[in-house]
Amino acid sequence: MFELRDKTVADEILSQLKAAKVKLRFMHVCGTHQETLVRHGLDTVLKKCGVTVSQGPGCPVCVTTAREIEEAIALARRGYTVASFGDMLQVPGKDASLAQVKAQGSDVRMVYSIEDVVNLAKQHPQKQVVFLAVGFETTAPSTAAVIENGPPENFSILSCHRMIPPALQAILRAGELRIDGFIEPGHVSTIIGLKPYQLISRQYHVPQVVAGFEPLDVLMSVWMLVQQVQQGKAAVENEYARAVNAEGNVKAQRVMRQVFAAGDVAWRGFPVIPKSGMFLKPQYAAFDARKRFADDLSVLAGESFPEPQGCLCGAVLRGVCASQECPLFGCQCTPQTPLGPCMVSREGSCRIEFQYQKK
Amino acid sequence: MCLAIPGKVVTIDAKTGHAQVDYGDGTSRTVNVSLVDVKVGEYVLVHAGFAIQVVDRKEAEETIALFKEMLEMAGEA
Numbered sequence: 001m002f003e004l005r006d007k008t009v010a011d012e013i014l015s016q017l018k019a020a021k022v023k024l025r026f027m028h029v030c031g032t033h034q035e036t037l038v039r040h041g042l043d044t045v046l047k048k049c050g051v052t053v054s055q056g057p058g059c060p061v062c063v064t065t066a067r068e069i070e071e072a073i074a075l076a077r078r079g080y081t082v083a084s085f086g087d088m089l090q091v092p093g094k095d096a097s098l099a100q101v102k103a104q105g106s107d108v109r110m111v112y113s114i115e116d117v118v119n120l121a122k123q124h125p126q127k128q129v130v131f132l133a134v135g136f137e138t139t140a141p142s143t144a145a146v147i148e149n150g151p152p153e154n155f156s157i158l159s160c161h162r163m164i165p166p167a168l169q170a171i172l173r174a175g176e177l178r179i180d181g182f183i184e185p186g187h188v189s190t191i192i193g194l195k196p197y198q199l200i201s202r203q204y205h206v207p208q209v210v211a212g213f214e215p216l217d218v219l220m221s222v223w224m225l226v227q228q229v230q231q232g233k234a235a236v237e238n239e240y241a242r243a244v245n246a247e248g249n250v251k252a253q254r255v256m257r258q259v260f261a262a263g264d265v266a267w268r269g270f271p272v273i274p275k276s277g278m279f280l281k282p283q284y285a286a287f288d289a290r291k292r293f294a295d296d297l298s299v300l301a302g303e304s305f306p307e308p309q310g311c312l313c314g315a316v317l318r319g320v321c322a323s324q325e326c327p328l329f330g331c332q333c334t335p336q337t338p339l340g341p342c343m344v345s346r347e348g349s350c351r352i353e354f355q356y357q358k359k
Numbered sequence: 360m361c362l363a364i365p366g367k368v369v370t371i372d373a374k375t376g377h378a379q380v381d382y383g384d385g386t387s388r389t390v391n392v393s394l395v396d397v398k399v400g401e402y403v404l405v406h407a408g409f410a411i412q413v414v415d416r417k418e419a420e421e422t423i424a425l426f427k428e429m430l431e432m433a434g435e436a
Contacts (some may be wrong), residue, residue, distance in 0.1 A: 009426050012430045058361075112408060113408025136361060138361040138411060139407055142408065220426055241418045241422075242415050251393075
């Protein structure tokens with residue numbers, strides 16, 4: 001009942017797009033949208049209709065900076081237990097990934113949910129258990145709910161949570177790429193609703209459509225953006241009404257506001273984006289790994305963490321470079337031997353391109 | 360990362376804030392439902408062990424019909 005794969009509708013959308021004779025570039029900021037686009041060949045058919053859809057910084061694993069990964073590695077090497085979602089463990093650090101550090105004997109765990117980490121901390125009260133907390137507004141409420149509930153004393157988080165709307169503004173401000181509209185991430189939007197996008201449409205006169213993840217969702221959102229462009233509109237529309245409502249998930253917003261304060265943070269490929277990071281408020285400092293282990297992390301102070309030589313993940317994340325344009329793509333850099341995070345993550349554009357096009 | 364899977368709520372334990380969610384493919388999991396107001400029989404989107412939103416079943420069933428209507432209207436214009 002939740003699958004949208006009606007071929008006659010798809011054909012009608014594509015024939016109307018072709019008839020519109022447009023030449024437009026849209027951006028989406030969600031790895032799951034990229035998966036739908038590439039897996040079903042929609043990127044290719046849309047190009048034939050004059051529509052290019054680029055992936056922006058919509059992969060939490062990819063935009064996590066090298067410094068944040070080094071923080072987690074430093075804590076694991078100090079003997080603490082470090083847990084995170086699967087893909088995070090494979091991202092190369094300066095001289096190793098978390099998975100390699102685990103192979104060298106450190107206690108690194110792959111988890112499905114933050115609740116697994118809380119249970120781990122309860123089972124091992126003698127251990128310090130640190131959760132490398134990555135993810136956008138979709139994921140941050142679960143972290144916030146756990147923190148507000150009072151987790152065990154030996155539990156802490158390394159918050160790398162980030163917010164999508166400030167990144168959209170950063171891309172528009174930088175103006176590296178002409179963007180005729182945004183396909184907004186459906187699951188981030190289940191939480192934040194439509195309001196944050198409305199401010200952006202007003203400020204930058206850019207059309208936006210919140211979209212679901214079935215092939216027809218993505219095609220329809222492109223069609224809706226094209227309609228807006230042709231009518232000179234810059235509105236926020238909701239294609240994913242079965243899961244997204246205008247006000248979003250108010251309970252989740254409340255707990256995020258309660259626990260996190262917005263702060264400036266760098267994203268991989270970007271300079272510092274103002275107020276885009278989610279940091280624990282002072283009253284929850286006891287669960288902030290950066291405060292609890294400040295001495296252990298002080299070894300990283302003043303160090304710089306350059307991107308792997310030749311890796312174009314930064315440009316890929318800004319949408320200015322396609323994965324295949326990177327000289328390392330598919331040669332030195334493959335899912336088995338990833339040099340940058342976009343080849344690691346299942347949401348990374350390089351990994352998706354490699355998986356479905358086998359180049 | 361922002362992947363979320365729809366599933367049907369089978370039972371809810373109000374004390375712990377957890378529910379048993381059936382994904383319809385033979386798998387079911389315990390899910391934290393503290394972030395949503397949901398009743399048994401409704402569908403939720405599950406992300407990283409938490410239900411993040413209740414799926415509007417009526418909207419879901421009408422999605423394709425709505426698309427067809429929009430396309431028709433544009434086609435006639």
